[in-house]
Amino acid sequence: MLQGPETRASxxxxxxxxxxxxxxxxFVSLYRPLVVRVxxxxxxxxxxxxxxxxDVFAAVRRSLETFETRGRGSxxxxxFRITRNLVVNQLTRPKGPVGSGDSQTNRWLMQQPDRQSxxxxxxxHELRRQQFHVAADxxxxxxxxxxxxxFWMTAVEGQSISTVAASLGKAEGAVRMAKxxxxxxxxxxxxxxxxxxxxxx
Amino acid sequence: MIARIGDDQNQRDRSHYxxxxxxxxxxxxxxxxxEAVTRHIESCEDCxxxxxxxxxxxxxxxxxxxxxxxxxxxxxxxxxxxxxRSATDDAGEDEHGRQAGAASxxxxxxxxxxxxxxxxxxxxxxxxxxxxGIVMRAFDTSxxxxxxxxxxAPELACSAAARQRFSRExxxxxxxxxxxxxxxxxxxxxDGLPYLVMxxxxxxxxxxxVQHDGPLSPIETVRIAxxxxxxxxxxxQQGLVHRDIKPANILLENSVERVQITDFGLARxxxxxxxxxxxxxxxxxxxxxxxxxxGDAIDHRSDLFSLGSVMYFMLTGRSPFxxxxxxxxxxxxxxDDPRSLxxxxxxxxxxxxxxxMRLLSKSPEHRYQTASQVVRLLNRWQAHLLDPTGTExxxxxxxxxxxxxxxxxxxxxxxxxxxxxxAGLFCFLLWAATIIILQTEQGTLRIESNADANLPIVxxxxxxxxxxxxxxxxxxxxxxxxxxxxxxxxxxxxxFEIQNDSVxxxxxxxQVATIVETxxxxxxxxxxxxxxxxxxxxxxxxxxxxxxFREQQVVVTVGSEHYELLKIDHLAIEDxxxxxxxxxxxxxxxxxxxxxxEVLGKLGHVPSESVLLxxxxxxxxxxxxxxxxxxxxxxxxxxxxxxHNQPEEASVADYYQKVLSGKTSVKADGVPLADFLTQLxxxxxxxxxxxxxxxxxxxxxxxxxxxxxxxxxxxxxxxxIALAKVGCKYEVKDExxxxxxxxxx
Numbered sequence: 001m002l003q004g005p006e007t008r009a010s011x012x013x014x015x016x017x018x019x020x021x022x023x024x025x026x027f028v029s030l031y032r033p034l035v036v037r038v039x040x041x042x043x044x045x046x047x048x049x050x051x052x053x054x055d056v057f058a059a060v061r062r063s064l065e066t067f068e069t070r071g072r073g074s075x076x077x078x079x080f081r082i083t084r085n086l087v088v089n090q091l092t093r094p095k096g097p098v099g100s101g102d103s104q105t106n107r108w109l110m111q112q113p114d115r116q117s118x119x120x121x122x123x124x125h126e127l128r129r130q131q132f133h134v135a136a137d138x139x140x141x142x143x144x145x146x147x148x149x150x151f152w153m154t155a156v157e158g159q160s161i162s163t164v165a166a167s168l169g170k171a172e173g174a175v176r177m178a179k180x181x182x183x184x185x186x187x188x189x190x191x192x193x194x195x196x197x198x199x200x201x
Numbered sequence: 202m203i204a205r206i207g208d209d210q211n212q213r214d215r216s217h218y219x220x221x222x223x224x225x226x227x228x229x230x231x232x233x234x235x236e237a238v239t240r241h242i243e244s245c246e247d248c249x250x251x252x253x254x255x256x257x258x259x260x261x262x263x264x265x266x267x268x269x270x271x272x273x274x275x276x277x278x279x280x281x282x283x284x285x286r287s288a289t290d291d292a293g294e295d296e297h298g299r300q301a302g303a304a305s306x307x308x309x310x311x312x313x314x315x316x317x318x319x320x321x322x323x324x325x326x327x328x329x330x331x332x333x334g335i336v337m338r339a340f341d342t343s344x345x346x347x348x349x350x351x352x353x354a355p356e357l358a359c360s361a362a363a364r365q366r367f368s369r370e371x372x373x374x375x376x377x378x379x380x381x382x383x384x385x386x387x388x389x390x391x392d393g394l395p396y397l398v399m400x401x402x403x404x405x406x407x408x409x410x411v412q413h414d415g416p417l418s419p420i421e422t423v424r425i426a427x428x429x430x431x432x433x434x435x436x437x438q439q440g441l442v443h444r445d446i447k448p449a450n451i452l453l454e455n456s457v458e459r460v461q462i463t464d465f466g467l468a469r470x471x472x473x474x475x476x477x478x479x480x481x482x483x484x485x486x487x488x489x490x491x492x493x494x495x496g497d498a499i500d501h502r503s504d505l506f507s508l509g510s511v512m513y514f515m516l517t518g519r520s521p522f523x524x525x526x527x528x529x530x531x532x533x534x535x536x537d538d539p540r541s542l543x544x545x546x547x548x549x550x551x552x553x554x555x556x557x558m559r560l561l562s563k564s565p566e567h568r569y570q571t572a573s574q575v576v577r578l579l580n581r582w583q584a585h586l587l588d589p590t591g592t593e594x595x596x597x598x599x600x601x602x603x604x605x606x607x608x609x610x611x612x613x614x615x616x617x618x619x620x621x622x623x624a625g626l627f628c629f630l631l632w633a634a635t636i637i638i639l640q641t642e643q644g645t646l647r648i649e650s651n652a653d654a655n656l657p658i659v660x661x662x663x664x665x666x667x668x669x670x671x672x673x674x675x676x677x678x679x680x681x682x683x684x685x686x687x688x689x690x691x692x693x694x695x696x697f698e699i700q701n702d703s704v705x706x707x708x709x710x711x712q713v714a715t716i717v718e719t720x721x722x723x724x725x726x727x728x729x730x731x732x733x734x735x736x737x738x739x740x741x742x743x744x745x746x747x748x749x750f751r752e753q754q755v756v757v758t759v760g761s762e763h764y765e766l767l768k769i770d771h772l773a774i775e776d777x778x779x780x781x782x783x784x785x786x787x788x789x790x791x792x793x794x795x796x797x798x799e800v801l802g803k804l805g806h807v808p809s810e811s812v813l814l815x816x817x818x819x820x821x822x823x824x825x826x827x828x829x830x831x832x833x834x835x836x837x838x839x840x841x842x843x844x845h846n847q848p849e850e851a852s853v854a855d856y857y858q859k860v861l862s863g864k865t866s867v868k869a870d871g872v873p874l875a876d877f878l879t880q881l882x883x884x885x886x887x888x889x890x891x892x893x894x895x896x897x898x899x900x901x902x903x904x905x906x907x908x909x910x911x912x913x914x915x916x917x918x919x920x921x922i923a924l925a926k927v928g929c930k931y932e933v934k935d936e937x938x939x940x941x942x943x944x945x946x
Contacts, residue, residue, distance in 0.1 A: 025911055028922045050917065051932065057925040058943035132268040155262055156269045173243035177226075180249075180256040184227045187260060 027079050028057055030197065034130045035087055038123050042091045056086045080197050084127075088119045128190075135189035143182060150175045151182035217245065223252050306352070306394060315340075320391040322350050322398075338401065348386065352396040364395050371397045377439055381432030383452065383463040399463070404455035407511070408448035411518055415837040416546060419553050420586045422515040425451070427579035428460035429508055434572035436462075437501040444499065446507035447488040448514050486530050487520040491563045494531040502565035505572060509560025516553075517545045518841045521561060535563070545840075547741060552582070552594070646686075647717040649676035658714075659689040661886060672714070687886050688716065739799035743836035744769075744812050744829035748794040748843075756819070759829060764816035767824070769797075770806065780804050795840055798831065857933050860887050866912040867919050874927055875903040878940060885916055889931075892941040899942030901928055 032053050039049035060083055140148050146168055153164045154175060161179075165172040218226070218238065225231045226238055242248045257265075307317025307324055315323035322339035328349065339350045353367045368388060375385035375397070387398040407425065411417065417425070429451060436443060443450075445464060452461045490506035492499050513521040521539035524530045539561055542549040556578065562568045569575050581595040648658060649672065660668040660679065667686070668679050747758035748766075755766045755774050766774050777793070777800075784803055785792040793800055801808050811830040818825065865885070869877050875891055882889040893903055905927045911919060920931050930943040 021908065024926070025909065025922055028925070029911070029914060029918060032918060032921055047933070051930075054921055054925065054930045055943065057921055058928065058930060061925040062928070129268050132265075136269070156266050158266060171243060173245070173249060176249050177239075177243055177252060180252045181227055181229065183256045183262075183265065185229070186265075188228070 023079075024061075027197075030130075030134065030193075031080070031083055032057065034123075034126055035083070037130075038087055038119075038126050039091060041122050041126065042119065044091075052087075052090055056083060056090065059086055077197065084120075084123055087123055091119045131190040131193050132186065134193055135186050139182060139185050139189050142185075146170065147178045147182060150178035154179045155183060217248050217251075218242070220251065220255070223248060224255060227252050227255055306392065319350065319352065320389070320396070322348070324350070339398075341398070347401045349399045349401050350396055351399065352394050364390070364393075367395045371395070373439070373441055377436045377441060379432055379435035381428045381460050381462060382435060383461045402452040402454055402461055402463070404453045404458075406449050407451035407453060407515065410453055411448065411515060415834065415841075416518040417515045419516070419549055420583070422512055423553070423579050423583045423586065425453075425460050425515060426508065426512050427576055427583060429462060429511065430505075430572045430575040430579060432460070432462040433501070433504050433508065434576055437504070437572050442499065442501050443504050443507075444493070445488075446504050446511060448511055451511065486534070487522060488514075489531070489534060490565075491535045492565065494534045500565070501572065502568050502570065505560050505568050505575065506562075506565075508572075508575070509557050509568075512557045512560065513539065513542065516542055516549050516557070518837060545741075556582075645678050646681050646688075647676055647678045648672050648688075649674065649715045649717075661687040661689070689886070739796070739802055740831075740833075741796065741836050741840075742798050742831035742833055743795075743839045744797070744814060744831050746835050746838040746842070748839060750790050757814075757816070759814065759816070759827060763819050764814075764825075765819060766814065767817055768815035769801070769812050770808065772801075772804070772806065777804070791843065794843055795836070797836075857887065857938065860885050861917040861920075861933075862915050864913050865916050865919060866914075867923075868910045869907050869923075870910075871906040871908055873904040874907055874929070877907040877923065881916070881919070887938055890939045892939055895941040896929070899928065899944075901942055 035053040035056055036049045039052045060079060063082055150164055150168055153159045154161060161172050161176050165175045226242060231238055307319055310318040310323055312323050314325060317324050321343050322341055324337045324339050326338040328336045328338050335354060336349055336351045339348055341348050371385060371388040375388055383399050383402060385397050385399055389396060450462060450464050452463055454461060486494060488507045488510040490503040493503055510521055522530055522533040524533050542554045542557060560568055578595060585594045657671050659666060670677055745757040745759045749756045756763055757766045781789040781793045781800055798808060811828050814827045814829050816825050816827060878889045878891055891903060896903060907923050907927060909923045924930055928943055929940055931938055931940045
């Protein structure tokens with residue numbers, strides 16, 4: 001575990017201090033692309049997706065004022081939770097006159113009971129992808145380039161062990177084990193991102 | 202601890218490590234003898250198998266690969282996990298998904314020719330899949346005839362409103378009975394899926410016909426257009442607007458070549474179902490009317506605009522408004538005048554050009570007002586064309602005057618110049634240097650200073666400084682190429698004003714500077730004198746079917762072979778390219794490829810019926826000479842293929858996207874918001890407007906302090922983070938980046 005969950009007490013009153021500002025920047029950097037992707041996934045135009053992301057983070061920022069009543073959990077997890085809720089709500093709730101201009105559309109939106117859970121599923125799915133992409137960036141920088149390539153070419157691009165071994169000039173066993181070990185590190189890294197930001201304590 | 206099972210150094214090959222050791226190896230936790238263990242495992246397949254199994258205990262290899270697949274791919278997967286997909290999700294689905302989805306609702310059939318059964322129909326083939334539904338070729342078992350069955354897409358069918366809408370529109374379309382409208386025979390529901398049944402029209406669509414045979418003759422165009430207008434007229438009388446008239450929806454019945462319009466009224470049902478939050482309709486918008494493209498209310502005259510686009514397509518082989526992206530097409534539909542038909546195809550008579558251009562008027566008021574009016578007009582012309590002596594030519598309609606010229610600050614009304622300005626906003630420009638982004642065609646830019654002192658001005662294209670100078674009252678003129686430019690003018694100013702083709706920059710009541718753009722003559726078609734009817738327009742002919750400009754060579758296609766072009770008659774290609782560049786400027790590639798006869802003529806060489814091409818085979822390098830006839834068919838093929846010779850159009854919106862996505866580093870420690878934005882503006886050379894009034898209303902002062910320190914992140918991210926902290930947002934609208942208060946919710 002990289003860092004234990006921060007306690008509520010330690011954060012109250014520190015919101016405008018550099019420490020929590022860093023958390024904020026890190027937070028937005030990490031999750032803004034995710035919010036945009038989920039919104040795109042729900043069929044929004046790119047500009048609207050960017051707009052939604054802005055709305056969400058502006059709203060999250062505003063909620064910092066009510067942080068005291070946020071309930072249990074770490075500051076990071078709390079940020080994550082309200083963001084997820086906002087995204088799911090924003091993408092599920094009919095948008096009124098901003099929509100297609102046809103009241104029919106809104107009525108359909110209302111009629112689809114599974115939309116909320118569907119959006120949540122999409123969010124979580126994209127979240128997981130996001131974790132792995134971030135984790136991949138981090139792991140790659142810590143690996144030997146050849147080790148990383150052995151992993152990427154076999155596990156992600158689906159090339160055979162023998163082909164990759166030949167092209168990298170390595171033994172097949174070494175390629176096979178590089179693939180496994182990088183995979184293990186990747187999972188660990190993704191797990192640590194997840195437990196830092198998304199796990200309620 | 203490292204334990205070996207069957208521990209014996211001499212039996213290394215048979216001995217293996219226990220799971221705990223292998224797990225440590227996998228997770229880089231080996232405490233000792235790391236090298237020896239690694240060496241063993243890397244050569245022992247059994248241990249490798251165990252490690253591999255442990256690695257995928259929580260996540261399979263397959264899932265891992267899916268994580269890194271293309272975003273859209275994963276998106277489809279994410280959606281497929283939920284049983285009902287929403288209408289808007291449809292856009293992201295890939296082709297495989299569509300095909301699989303198409304067949305998913307079919308029931309098994311015993312008929313070997315059938316891919317499945319739907320209601321009383323044996324489905325033989327999926328013909329296509331549109332935004333709304335799936336069209337299948339089927340055999341009606343109870344009536345013993347072939348038909349086309351269109352089923353509402355299952356992912357739309359989960360909405361009751363979509364189902365009702367589909368049925369209602371299908372029923373009203375079924376009420377239109379006319380020889381030029383494909384009849385709807387049945388409207389029904391099976392297993393919760395509404396569907397309709399139409400007869401199979403044997404014959405190509407207009408799209409296929411033109412793609413296959415090339416552009417049509419004027420007389421054929423008039424015949425087909427008259428029949429389309431006739432069908433439209435019948436529907437319009439019932440209050441039904443087609444909304445999706447395009448060549449693919451016009452069917453030409455084999456042998457009799459009777460025109461039949463299909464998909465009546467259904468476009469509307471699709472729009473409502475596939476509309477995204479932005480109100481943009483999925484699909485190809487190339488034949489849409491401006492009011493449709495703009496999302497305004499439409500009436501039957503929208504179909505008449507689309508008819509004009511279809512006629513344009515018949516005569517030239519392409520739609521009048523083309524661009525790389527959907528937004529580009531919509532933008533052109535709303536703002537651009539199409540290129541004259543006669544310029545593309547000299548065979549088009551002036552009157553026909555006038556009819557098409559009138560149908561393509563931006564304002565519905567300026568078009569013909571009813572489809573029946575168009576039918577009458579086209580029928581009279583058709584009679585005249587068939588029997589020029591027996592029937593008189595109809596009077597040529599007075600062509601409406603061009604659209605009203607642009608209002609002072611409305612650049613969206615179709616001016617050739619696109620000034621990006623902030624006129625009319627109730628806020629002040631922030632920075633000390635004024636920045637204007639302009640999108641321009643090749644030509645000159647003239648800048649005059651009205652201030653007493655010389656005005657320092659920098660003109661940039663991308664990161665490159667094109668010109669850096671000081672401008673006095675005498676003014677300066679700069680040659681520019683097509684593209685998006687950033688003009689920076691030092692000094693405080695507080696307003697822009699557009700006057701026709703110029704931008705006036707003011708400070709208070711004083712004019713600080715004027716920028717005037719003139720397009721170069723070689724390129725400016727709109728100012729050319731209209732040519733009278735048959736004044737020697739050079740024929741549009743070509744000796745090859747494709748011409749492509751590569752870095753060091755020009756490649757042409759003759760027959761089915763590709764060659765490097767060395768010479769045309771006595772003209773070496775290098776000289777030809779050089780001279781064409783001089784004569785035609787930035788459009789030279791297009792002109793050299795499409796208007797060869799004209800180009801050669803201009804260079805003093807009038808070709809005979811054929812030209813002698815000196816060519817080098819691309820594969821063998823062998824040089825050959827071919828006497829190639831100049832034909833219209835070649836030229837048509839070349840013309841349709843010629844997208845790769847069009848100059849690239851970068852839009853202002855693209856420019857903003859590029860800047861916003863670009864990586865940057867910022868450091869601000871308690872800097873007032875206004876100053877912070879000024880810095881960003883100067884650093885990235887984009888205008889940022891701080892809407893002070895809006896901030897004031899929301900109770901945010903422009904002195905609010907901003908603190909942020911980030912490296913190597915996108916400008917978009919910086920804005921997001923910094924602005925969210927002070928309760929603001931930004932938007933790029935009318936090509937200005939505006940910062941305003943985030944609404945309180």
